[in-house]
Amino acid sequence: MLDLRFIRENSEVVRDALKKRGYDDSVVDELLKLDADRREKIKRVEELRNRRNVVSRQIGQMKKEGRDITPLQEEMKRVSDEIKALDDDLRRTNESIRDHLLNIPNIPHPSVPVGEDEEDNVEVRRWGEPPEFEFQPLNHWDIAETLDIVDFQRAAKIAGARFALMKGAGAKLERALINFMLDHNTSKGYREVFPPLLVNRDSMIGTGQLPKFSIELFRTVDPELYLIPTAEVPVTNIHRDEILQEEQLPLYYTAYTPCFRREAGSYGKDTRGLIRQHQFNKVELVKFTKPENSYDELESLTRDAEEILQKLELPYRVVVLCTGDLGFAASKTYDIEVWMPGQGRYREISSCSNFEDYQARRANIRFRRKGQKGTEFVHTLNGSGLAIGRTVVAILENYQQKDGSVVIPEALRPYMGVDVIR
RNA sequence: GGAGAGGUGGCCGAGUGGUUUAAGGCAGCCGCCUGCUAAGCGGUUGUGGGGGUAAAACCCCACCGAGGGUUCGAAUCCCUCCCUCUCCGCCA
Structure with a gap:
C-alpha cells in the first residue's frame, strides 16, 4: 500500500507508475478528492469532540456543586448526535480510501525497464x-x-x-x-x-x-x-x-x-x-x-x-x-x-x-x-x-x-x- | 466440544461512571549529589492522526484485545467477536 500523504504530494509520480504498469490512473484523482474530504471531516469532528470533552468535565464539576446542568446536557446531546453522524460519514470515507489504496500497485524502481509483458x-x-x-x-x-x-x-x-x-x-x-x-x-x-x-x-x-x-x-x-x-x-x-x-x-x-x-x-x-x-x-x-x-x-x-x-x-x-x-x-x-x-x-x-x-x-x-x-x-x-x-x-x-x-x-x-x- | 478465569503503556500492576481523560513500581534516558559500589534526589519516556510553523515550538483528537451500544461523560455498564490460560472430553 502506498502512503496517502505520498500520493497527495507526488500524484504525478503515482500516475506515471500506474501507466507504466498498464493500469488506469484515474484512481489518483478519486483518491485526492477523498483525501481532501476526509481531512475536512476530521477537522470538524475533532472540534466537536473537543467541545464535548470540555463541557463534560464542566458538567461533572457543576453536578458536584449541585447546580442545574440540564441545558448543558441537552446541548451536549445534540453535539454527540452530530459527532456520531460525522463519524459514520468519516468511516465510510476511510473505508473507501483504503479500498482504493489496497488496489493500487507498488511503484516500480527507476532501474526497472519499461515494458508491456x-x-x-x-x-x-x-x-x-x-x-x-x-x-x-x-x-x-x-x-x-x-x-x-x-x-x-x-x-x-x-x-x-x-x-x-x-x-x-x-x-x-x-x-x-x-x-x-x-x-x-x-x-x-x-x-x-x-x-x-x-x-x-x-x-x-x-x-x-x-x-x-x-x-x-x-x-x-x-x-x-x-x-x-x-x-x-x-x-x-x-x-x-x-x-x-x-x-x-x-x-x-x-x-x-x-x-x-x-x-x-x-x-x-x-x-x-x-x-x-x-x-x-x-x-x-x-x-x-x-x-x-x-x-x-x-x-x-x-x-x-x-x-x-x-x-x-x-x-x-x-x-x-x-x-x-x-x-x-x-x-x-x-x-x-x-x-x-x-x-x-x-x-x-x-x-x-x-x-x-x-x-x-x-x-x-x-x-x-x-x-x-x-x-x-x-x-x-x-x-x-x-x-x-x-x-x-x-x-x-x-x-x-x-x-x-x-x-x-x-x-x-x-x-x-x-x-x-x- | 463442555466448564471456568483473564486480556490495561517496554515490563509488572492499580483502577467497576466525572481532579486517574491511566495511580504506583520496574526498566530506559537525562541531570544533580555522594570519594565506595545493583546507594540517594529531581526530571523525562509510547503510537497514529488533524491543525500550526520556513522548520521547530505549540494546540487538538484518538488509542486500556477488536467492533458495536447505553450515557452529557465509558478502561469502568451492556452486546457480539478474537485471543490467552486452567480443568474435563476427544485426538496425531
Whole structure:
C-alpha cells in the first residue's frame, strides 16, 4: 500500500507508475478528492469532540456543586448526535480510501525497464551452458513415468488435475532438495522457520494477495482461512504490527512449505508435468531490512538463490522484470530461469523481489532508529530459494542419460544416498 | 466440544461512571549529589492522526484485545467477536 500523504504530494509520480504498469490512473484523482474530504471531516469532528470533552468535565464539576446542568446536557446531546453522524460519514470515507489504496500497485524502481509483458523483460546475466545431448532429450514427465517416480494418473484420481504423486526416488528427490536448500540457506545466515500453512485474512492483506487476488487462493470455509500460495505470506507476517529495534535488522528467514495455488486463468498452460501444480513445495527466502540497504539486499538475496543452481550445476539466466510484468506489490523483481532441455528454453524457478515499504505499510511492520523519535517502515524482500518441483524438473531433464536413467548432481548425493536414479 | 478465569503503556500492576481523560513500581534516558559500589534526589519516556510553523515550538483528537451500544461523560455498564490460560472430553 502506498502512503496517502505520498500520493497527495507526488500524484504525478503515482500516475506515471500506474501507466507504466498498464493500469488506469484515474484512481489518483478519486483518491485526492477523498483525501481532501476526509481531512475536512476530521477537522470538524475533532472540534466537536473537543467541545464535548470540555463541557463534560464542566458538567461533572457543576453536578458536584449541585447546580442545574440540564441545558448543558441537552446541548451536549445534540453535539454527540452530530459527532456520531460525522463519524459514520468519516468511516465510510476511510473505508473507501483504503479500498482504493489496497488496489493500487507498488511503484516500480527507476532501474526497472519499461515494458508491456514478459517479452520486454531484460536478461542481466547467464551462468552455465545448456548441455548437449547425443540423443533427443525427453520431457521430464516421460522420464519420470518411465522411472516410475511420479504418478500423474493416480494423483488425478486422488485429487484431480494439477496434482502429482511422487514415488520412490521421486519422493526422496523432493525431500533431498528441501534439505539441501535449507542447509544452503541457513549457512548463508537465514534463520529456518516452519510456519502455519493456513493463514487468516489479515495476513493475506498484509503481503498483498488480498483483496485483489482472491481468485488465486484456496480457502477453507469454517473457520475462514486461506492456504498459503507461498511462504512469503506467513513469514513476512511474522512481524506484522511490530516495531523492531534498529539493531535487529536485517532479519533473514528461510522456510520450506508446501504452496497452494488455484491457477485460475492458466487453463491450458503447462497442463502436463510438474511445472504448474495446485500444490508444490518451495523453499523461500525472506528479508526485513532498513530502507537504505534494501537494494543491496535484493542483489545478495538473488545471488544466494543463484548459488543453489550453481551447486547443482544447472544452467540458468537472470532477467529483470519489466514494468508490465512486475508483480503487484513489488518494486523490482529478478526472475531466475533455469534451462529445461525438454522444452528447449529457460523457465522461471525463482522470483526475487524488493517490496520496499509496500508490504510493511500494509502489514504495519516498523522499526525505530537508535536515539531517534518516531518509527519508519522496514523494507521487505523475498525470493524462492528455490521452487522444489521445478528443480526436480530441471534435474530430470538436464541430467537424463541415453538409457533413461538420471544422474544425481554431486552436491545432492549426500542427501539422496544414490548417484543415479534408474 | 463442555466448564471456568483473564486480556490495561517496554515490563509488572492499580483502577467497576466525572481532579486517574491511566495511580504506583520496574526498566530506559537525562541531570544533580555522594570519594565506595545493583546507594540517594529531581526530571523525562509510547503510537497514529488533524491543525500550526520556513522548520521547530505549540494546540487538538484518538488509542486500556477488536467492533458495536447505553450515557452529557465509558478502561469502568451492556452486546457480539478474537485471543490467552486452567480443568474435563476427544485426538496425531
